[in-house]
Amino acid sequence: MDAQATQRLQCSTLMQFERLGRKHSDSVKLNRGFRESKKLRVFFSANWQSAKPSPSGRKTTPIEASRSYNNFPASILESGGFQDPLDEELILKNKSQEIKPYVNGRCIYLVGMMGSGKTTVGKVLSQVLNYSFHDCDDLVEEDVGGTSVADIFKLYGEGFFRDKETEVLKKLSPMHRLVISTGGGAVVRPINWKYMHKGISVWLDVPIEALARRITAVGTNSRPLLHYEAGDAYTRTLTRLSALFEERGEAYGNANARVSVENIAAKLGHRDVSDLSPTVIAIEALEQIEAFLKGEGGFYGGY
């Protein structure tokens, strides 16, 4: 990235913090040493915290953000937690506007295990980027005359399903301005990566235990690969997911960007990844996409 582009990005994030600060309070202190020390620290006053309770009734804690210039733009989530949904929405909107020109219409492919939130987070991303959302499983079902994924597995077998999945990815690959939730197993076929690499791929990395909890809550009817193990529902799901992840963990690593919900939770001081809203995860996805674009070598330089 050239120096001018770097400077533009710094200014934009700085302004984003400033805008947030002005919206809520006049008492934002920006560390004056930022440019010299190459660090930005933003403090929102305790004043603001008491003047503006979160709609959920939770008391928000003072926010402190520390940005390292070296890995700029590192996640805005290091701020210590924007617990107000309105703040999350605003940050998401600003971030999407900031990086949209650089994404330049490329499709975003979300990959990850079953239940990792590809559909939920994908819809948030598509809305904020003004892209269309597509779910590969739905497209396969349509292609097979409205047959459910579970029935496709039962009637025609997994190989047939995987062929259809590849066909769908091939059809999507020349398109633009889509957010695509891929099937959990789409990563295993190298040919699928050829298609997905036409866009930007993002791996939603969620711990197996959290996946098993989510899936157990909604049931495994639509997830035929989870129908085999014995035991209670949670243990069965966990066992099967663990085996699948053993096979696929490496393949998910082919994605251009990785969103680790464990990392987000750690940054925000949450003990449970289930406390993270889809909006916060979407913000991190945009941050990681941005980091990928920076690393593409010269892409930002054209702007």
Ligand SMILES: Nc1ncnc2c1ncn2[C@@H]1O[C@H](COP(=O)(O)OP(=O)(O)OP(=O)(O)O)[C@@H](O)[C@H]1O
């Ligand atoms: N951030 C989140 N916190 C808690 N629950 C979530 C979160 N994101 C998604 N879920 C829940 O987890 C379940 C699976 O989510 P979703 O359908 O988005 O995952 P998916 O990756 O698209 O799954 P699949 O590949 O199996 O279709 C849903 O019940 C959803 O409501």
Ligand SMILES: O=C(O)C1=C[C@@H](O)[C@@H](O)[C@H](O)C1
């Ligand atoms: O993880 C998988 O292999 C799958 C995930 C689902 O999205 C579906 O694509 C199908 O049930 C297979």
